Amino acid sequence: MLSAYIFCVGFFGLITSRNMVRALMSLELIFNAITLNFITFSNFFGNQKGGEIFSLFVIAVTAAEAATGLAIALSIHRNRRSTRIDQLNLLKW
Template sequence: MMLEHVLILSAYLFSIGIFGLITSRNMIRALMCLELILNAVNLNFVTFSHLFDSRQLKGDIFSIFVITIAAAEAAIGLAIVSSIHRNRKSTCINQSNLLNK
């Protein structure tokens, strides 16, 4: 696959993630858009790693670390969202005012 195609795909994923993160009113949708952004970054890491030095796996290893951190972020984020939903009966970002007290 050509470099331009991968970079365009990554830019589309990143743009969709940013747009969804900015316009999202649901916490779960915001977490999913954050995962899209991280996947776009991982795609760039792997692409440039194979482009510049295919013998060393620095980009691949770094993307595995990012995937691990994203999985932990998703688990903790979903735990927080389920706790807020249990107490507030809503996952809307506009209605959660937990820090105002």
């Protein structure tokens, strides 16, 4: 239940946020909910090592995503002076 609540809060935050940093934080909540599900279900079904090892991979990917996403957000903020998602037109010259 806790994982479902965290996932719903993260999904709602991802859909409704206009700020890029807030969207990345919501994505982190979603990944944490998924990791919590992996560990819970691996302990529930008796395979204690599988879910924990897979959750370590998810945590590593999440850390790389956070570093890359924040670097992109910082670069966009330096160039455009805004991190609002709806105001970004990066594909247009």
